[in-house]
Every structure is written in structure tokens, then in C-alpha cells.
Amino acid sequence: MSWFSDTFSSSIGRKIAMALSALFLVIFLLLHVAVNFLSVISPDAFNEASHFMGTNPLVQFLMQPILILAVVYHFVAGFALEASNRAARPVKYAMKSNKNASWMSQNMMISGLVILAFLVLHFMDFWVPEITTKYIEGDMSGLTVAGDMRYYEELVHRFQNxxxxxxxxxAxxxxxxxLLHGFQSSFQTMGVNNKFTPSIKKITNAYAIVVPLVFIFIAIYHFINH
Amino acid sequence: MKLTLKIWRQKNSEDKGKMVDYQLDDVSPDMSFLEMLDVLNDQLVGKGEEPVAFDHDCREGICGTCSLQINGKPHGPDSLVTTCQLHMRKFNDGDTVYIEPFRAKAFPVVKDLIVDRSAFDRIQHAGGYISVNTSGNTQDANAIPINKDDADKAFDAATCIGCGACVAACKNASAMLFVSAKVSQFALLPQGQVERERRAENMVAQMDAEGFGACTNTGACEAECPKGISLTNIARLNREFLGAKL
Structure with a gap:
């Protein structure tokens, strides 16, 4: 076998690749929440930022394909790992005590499937119309028919339902x-478990709670205000 | 005290197996768990029935031969002890006790509660050793100065008795805690350096070939390990593997 397939077909290699794709997604999420939060502060700033992200060639043709690759890899490898992990115990216990591990750590598949279902909705809501407008209809202006920037209106419109x-x-x-399990777990997978681990756990836990909360806040804010 | 036992019975590796109920009266709280099973087996033999097969050897908590998933936990409800060191005072009169074999594809049931853990031996054969020329001129290991911190960590890893509780506890039946202890024990000491990279690669490859699952960092293994082997060893194994591959 080649070095690549030898490394990334092993259980540890696959886990390390999962961790790396996860860390990329964690960085992406931070960027995403920051841009979205602009919609609460200033519709104009949100429009500007969205237009930049939506039309910048580096973001569109380098970062976006890497992001899609990371998302697809994270899901496919996650399902493959889960399948092989389940196969490692063909006969289940009649009595199982789960008290020694957190619910999150034992049910990454459930949270992952909900996130996947959400992504389908999210892509139908924003990504598919965006790609259609820009690359099929060829309208790169970022303007509505009336001549205003369209991004803020599109965002607000989605949260009326x-x-x-x-x-x-x-979701x-x-x-x-x-994230509460996955973010800190990715450090352990990459071999980081030392004097910094308690701090890493605090930071990753804060991220795991604050970032989704801000997304929730933005959705509810626009629902209430419009 | 009186107990209801629900025990996995399986004639051989081909048999499908099932849980069977047994009533046991007059269980002394001073008995060890294995002595309680000895009493049950005495009664079964007296009635002309097949006794329950289970693994045991030293009964001192050091050999790693005893196993058993007791009420859903490897080595039972107590922490940092093996089944042979578990006493019936940890149970109450009228309790129902589930007794099952350690479950993993890589640990096939031989009979009743006995599983074949030779997968661990094959992982050890793949790299869990150092090659030393024992010609009679071998240097005294104690003559090599070793950082106390590293020596302590290596010793902690070396306390792994290879019982398989980590595999039994893990939702993925992963053997990472065992393999990480065996790899760490040598990676931390000067004697282990020569075969360091080969060891990590070969032991992980054998672990995968045996059909153990992957580690998802739930921490269940560390909580159930009778020797308290730490998850830091798994992080070290990940580093060793990555270091060997890069």
C-alpha cells in the first residue's frame, strides 16, 4: 500500500483526518457567525460582507471548494467510522451502563444526523438560490430588481417562518x-493531552456554547424584529 | 443475602447463546464475586447441570485473567479493581445481577463467560517488546539514568494487565487504551527507542486487523480500567503513530 492509503485507512489515521476536517469547520463556523452577527448590528455592513464573501474569487473558488470537501469528508468518514465501530461489537450487552461517558460523546451520530438534516434545509434556503442567481442566471451584482443590496432582505425573509x-x-x-465533545476531542486525537488540556477544554466548551447561541440569537432576533 | 443472577450461557463458539436466570440464597457479603460463582457452580454440579465457565487465575487482581461484564460494567460496580477483587458486600439483598462476557468481535466467546483474548497477544507480538541481546553482557537497566517523571509515566503504563476491560467498556470495542499503554511503556524509556516507530505502526495495524473499533474519546475505558490507565496514553499513541508516519 502507498503511504497515503496506508496512513489514512488505519483507525488512527482516519480519526486524525476527521479531527483536521473538524478544526477547519470550526474556523469556518467562527467566520460564518461573525458575518451573520453583522446583520444584527448593521444591515449595510452585513450586505457589504456578504457581497465580498459571495463574489471574492479566493473565497468562491478556493475556500468554498475546500469547505465543501471538508464537510463531505467529515460526514462520509464519520458514517464509515460509525459503521466499523458498530461492527466491532456484533453481539450487544443485555445490560449496559453508560454512566462513565457523556451523552454527547456517545451520540455524535445522532447530533451529526440532525446537523446533516439542517444542512440540507440550509442549502435549500441559501446556498442553492445563491449559486443559481450568481452562476446560472449570471447576476453577480448582489442587487435586487429595485437596485438595493439583496443579502439582508434575503436573510430576514427566511426567518419570518x-x-x-x-x-x-x-439544529x-x-x-x-x-461541538462540546468534538472540538476538545479533536485535540486528543491529534495527540495533544498535556498541561494545556484543562484550558483547551474551557476554551472549546465556551466556543461550543457561545457560537450556536449567537446563531440562535440571530434567527430569533430577525423573527421578532420583522 | 439472596440474589437473582442473569448469566450468559453459550455451549461453544458456534452456539447462539442466551441469558439464563439463577436464584442464589445465602450469599455471604464476605465472598468475592468469583467465590459466589464457585458456590453457584457447586449447586449446579450437585443438580447434574453444566457449571458456568468463567476465566480466573491469580484471584489477586494482578494477572488480568478474570473478566466479566457485571451489571453493564467491566469488573463490576467497584472502581480500580478486577472481578476477583470485587466482593459481594458491594451488592444488596434481593439484587438482580447481570453477568455477561466481555463483548467484542475481536473477543469471540469460547464458552459461557470465557472469551478468547488472544487478539491482545497478537498485538503484543506485533511490537510490544524490545530486542535485547541477552548474551550475559547485557547492561544493567538500572544503570541507565532516566528522568523520574518519564520513569513514573512508563511504570503507570506498564501496570496494564491486559484484561480487556477497556474494550468491554468502549462503545466501539476499541483496544486503544491497551495498545497505548503498551506503546507508552516503551516510548518513554531509552530501551524502547530503537523500535519506537515500527512498534507504533505495527501494533496499530494489528489492532485494526483484529477488528477492534476506533477510539472516539468517550473516556469510558479510563473510567473502567482496573489499573487506572490514563487517556494521556492514547494521546501519546496518536502522537507516536503520527510521528512514525511523518
């Missing part, structure tokens, strides 16, 4: 649970 807000809130609660 209470069912969508509820779906977003549920972000599950994302928080996923």
Missing part, C-alpha cells in the same frame, strides 16, 4: 452538543 426558526434552534442545540 416560525417553523424554520424552530428547526434552526433545534444549533444539537450542534452545541456535537
Amino acid at each position: 416560525p417553523m424554520r426558526v424552530v428547526a434552526y434552534v433545534v 444549533f442545540v444539537l450542534l452545541a452538543l456535537h
